[in-house]
């Protein structure tokens with residue numbers, strides 16, 4: 001079967017990584033979580049206490065790789081598994097500060113493009129269909145209403161034993177959307193040829209089935 005590149009973009013907390021992982025598994029493709037790469041750079045900057053200029057100078061010392069463990073893909077920073085460390089709120093916030101830096105984006109985009117050389121890849125992020133792989137054979141743009149995404153995050157936080165306030169979570173979702181779509185470097189936007197999947201009213205199983213159908217239709221064309 002011919003191998004293609006699948007680019008998945010969309011807002012934060014709309015299930016991109018869950019969908020990307022499920023599709024990669026279905027297709028027998030490699031999954032690449034580009035958000036994890038920005039988070040790893042953010043962790044490096046936090047650990048070393050670097051400002052923007054120092055971080056840009058240190059980029060050649062940052063080596064990011066992925067390994068496969070029983071519970072899925074883990075990101076490594078200079079050979080050390082940092083999967084748990086990058087998922088904190090602090091690193092997430094720092095990632096949204098380092099991701100607008102042009103040199104950081106150029107550094108990571110070059111690595112992401114190299115990963116697509118062999119095709120057979122599902123990559124998710126914000127700029128995959130527009131900047132990283134503008135020629136990707138299949139582009140998906142995931143979306144859901146801010147209220148629904150805030151609801152999902154609210155439940156996730158409650159499941160983690162936290163005591164969130166819904167209005168705060170919704171404000172955070174809206175703020176992140178604003179930052180993602182208004183930054184000067186590679187803002188989040190829908191590629192013209194992307195297939196839009198609004199999953200506000202869909203269960204996870206319905207979304208997976210829907211995305212599999214789109215993929216199958218595409219590959220059999």
Ligand code: DC
Pocket residue numbers: 012034035036038039092095096097099100124125126127128
């Ligand atoms: O999807 P995420 O929350 O793991 O992303 C972390 C941060 O990196 C978030 O601020 C958006 C940014 N990001 C980006 O600018 N470009 C990408 N391709 C992926 C993530």
